Amino acid sequence: MMENGARLLSCFNERCRILSAAAHVVRQSATRNGDDFDGWRLSRLMREAETDAQVNFAERKYNDWRQIN
Numbered sequence: 591m592m593e594n595g596a597r598l599l600s601c602f603n604e605r606c607r608i609l610s611a612a613a614h615v616v617r618q619s620a621t622r623n624g625d626d627f628d629g630w631r632l633s634r635l636m637r638e639a640e641t642d643a644q645v646n647f648a649e650r651k652y653n654d655w656r657q658i659n
Contacts, residue, residue, distance in 0.1 A: 605645055612652055613637045619659060629655070 613636035620629025632648075632655055639648040 602642065602645070605649070606639065609636045609639055609645060609648055609652070616652070616655065 613633045616629050616636065617633040620626035620633060623629065632651055635644075636648045636652060639645045
């Protein structure tokens with residue numbers, strides 16, 4: 591049972607790491623586009639996600655952003 595818990599935590603940590611790296615890309619895009627406040631907000635949301643619900647929400651918002659950009 592501990593193995594499953596450790597695997598879930600590892601998966602969650604990996605999702606957070608990927609989200610944080612993607613936040614850098616969003617922030618760079620927002621900088622290039624000038625006053626892209628939505629991009630800055632999304633980047634911050636992605637960097638600050640700490641719970642499963644926050645990560646899920648940030649991932650959805652990032653996917654929406656990717657479809658637009």
